[in-house]
Amino acid sequence: MSYAYLFKYIIIGDTGVGKSCLLLQFTDKRFQPVHDLTIGVEFGARMITIDNKPIKLQIWDTAGQESFRSITRSYYRGAAGALLVYDITRRETFNHLASWLEDARQHANANMTIMLIGNKCDLAHRRAVSTEEGEQFAKEHGLIFMEASAKTAQNVEEAFISTAATIYKKIQDGVFDVSNESYGIKVGYGGIPGPSGGRDGSVTQGGGCCS
């Protein structure tokens, strides 16, 4: 499968905020509430199109639990984008954002594009963090912000794609040296639009296409 660019994403945030559900909604377009909790890291991938260019997103869904952080941090290396997720019904997951951000800034590359997501916005009746607070935090820290729901799929597509669009723009603006893979971007060969949507587990199996 060819692509113009491959972007590596990470999804981070407290346990239970819905990281895996967001990923599954984005790659498989379904919501599975009883999906196993994440140990270590899991993967997903999907093709999207930006500016008529096929772009492959390779997404790393990390475990949220605090005590795994010393290990999950090592997965940040070389990510072009990050989705930093909190749960709008659980205040503490919002309170922990600063520490997640610090972790990301320390272990990922400085030009990483970060999208802040207030998840579970379908549960408005149990809201514990207002939209304004989310916006405010994002503004202070230079993040893009969206509220989303992995359950209803609201804003899920948008969150992943607008992150990609931002990264793409940075490439156009010459922010990255795209030949340096530590930025989490790989240049594909061909650039012919490939099939979009759906999970793609063939990256490592097939090999070749991206090295």
Add this chain to the structure above:
Amino acid sequence: MQEAELHDLSDDPDYVASQQQGSGGSENQKCTRKSNGPTEPNGSEVVYSKDNVAIHPTQYASERISGRLQLIKRDLSLFMTWIPYKQSASYGVGQGSRVKLPEKDRNLYTIRAVPLTDVRSIRRHTPTLGWQYIIMVLTSGLAFPPLYFYNGGVREFLATLKQHVFLVRSADDANVFLVNDLQDPLQRSLSSLELPRAVPVANVASSSSSLASVHSDDNSNQRSNADYHDSSFSPTESVGRHRQKVRDPARDLSIQVLEKFSLVTKFARETTSHLLRESQIFDNIGGYEKQQQVHSSPVKNQVGGDPVSQELQDKNQIISDPLEKIACRNGKLCEAAATLVGTFELIDSKEAEQQSLVWGKPRLPPLGHEEWATFLDEEGRIVDSKALRKRIFYGGVEHGLRKEVWKFLLGYNEFHSTYAEREFLETMKRSEYETIKHQWQSISPAQARRFAKFKERKSLIEKDVVRTDRSIPFYDGDENPNVGLLRDILLTFSFYNFDLGYCQGMSDLLSPILFVMEDESEAFWCFVSLMERLGPNFNRDQNGMHSQLLALSKLVEFLDSPLHCYLRQADCLNFFFCFRWILIQFKREFVYEKTMRLWEVLWTHYLSEHFHLYMCVAILKKHRKKIIEERMDFDTLLKFINELSCHITLEATLKDAEALCIIAGENKAACIPPGTPPSLPVEGGLLE
């Protein structure tokens, strides 16, 4: 193919008679009582079962032991068992013999799942007066005492056997049947002596003394178990091959062992020493054959590619890899290990004896009820816990027995406890569990409001149990009470061990235990025992995990230096890609049933307390070629390893890990410092 000839027993009047009477197959269906349908749940099939087959330990009729003889087929391997009847049981013992031997002496004679590949020959005796009996001689030179068929049926036995293994009448003695023999008369004789050249086109899995050609069968066997990673190099093959160069120590030892083996009867000794005498004669030819073997191309009939040249290729690629040379700061070390063959040879000759006992040993069928009973004395003590652990290491446990056996493996029940003691313990523990559980149950809402730690823990556990194995029927569906039990047990545990508390991964470890125990208190205490060992995996500072990852790195350095060199070069030496494997004992890498099988094998701590680390090495080694050739970086490797989930063949990996564990030998200690989980913490040790 000359196969027809090979199988041909038409010159045997008994065989002909049995054919005319109806095939052995239909006959054995009559005898097969136990097997419910053709295949038992765990993939074993009883192909022959005969009651009232007896051993006569002494000349006294009162001491004869009756039992059931069975041939069991598992995968493509055939096993023979002879289990004596329980004394108390009212089986039709026949011949009015009143048995006086104590239970434990009776059990001495039990034949526990001997693979037919370990059988060299069978001598049939059909006296005109008295019972028919057979004597089986093993490739090791040992012989079982005569098995008397009180109800007849020797020919059916041979006919059934013939359908599953190569059985050829000896040229020298019409009553001797050679098992797994070859077409060529010279080789046939060699085979009967189990000289290193001779193991042939057997259609059964390899045994400890079989060679490369049999591995190919073995491979196809594993492949039929739906593994498609299997064709790559495995260490077992390599070492199995190199065994050709050394003498078969089992044979050298056999005479000595025979003298000590009190069960060998006069008849068996005659048969055996006859064969051993022959073996002296053929020794020279055998030696010549062996040399030929080393120089000429490897054995034919390779189904899954030729392991020798594959290994050579493998080696060449690694040596000629420029990256490798740059990568290896410690060039000498790399070179030594790149010559995997060399390393193996060295150890091979040093520890030939050990290896011959274990190498390529086919996995046994899981331990079943009848056999389990033989491990217990009248009061329920496990007399020989090591033998039990060994048995389980090689075959696991039937599901129905897990509830009982796991309690011993986990250390909740002591091997030496009696039925009565265990019953007492259970009652005590049940009330102790209730007491601890009550500690959190009695926390009032008002109290909870001022107990943040408790609330936090409770909500974390509640969030996790609903995300644990919900696709397994035992836990699926809304409001499943078993999910509630998971929660209660974990919460109770977090009070029992408040310092450790709760950490993700624990629910994965508890889930199969509760599934097996089906009892809240027992599952709790088994989990407690497991956490005695695995607790450090969940320490906040992750030191338990780090020490295991470090040990793994050292093991890989020792057992697969080319891979280690590559990983150093790729900056992957932290082995974080194995994190999930180790944290929850491969729980996410296998389907549920296989996880349980693996765990019971690990929990035997039979060859090593750290067998899980050898599992890691075995899997990595299997994919080493791909990892190096594709120049996987950390991300790619992590993704690759993650995606191996559910594509790892358990039985083959266990065999490879077993081999690696033996190769590691004394170096284990250097690689794995004391106190590394899941060892119990050392006194005043590193990890507490």
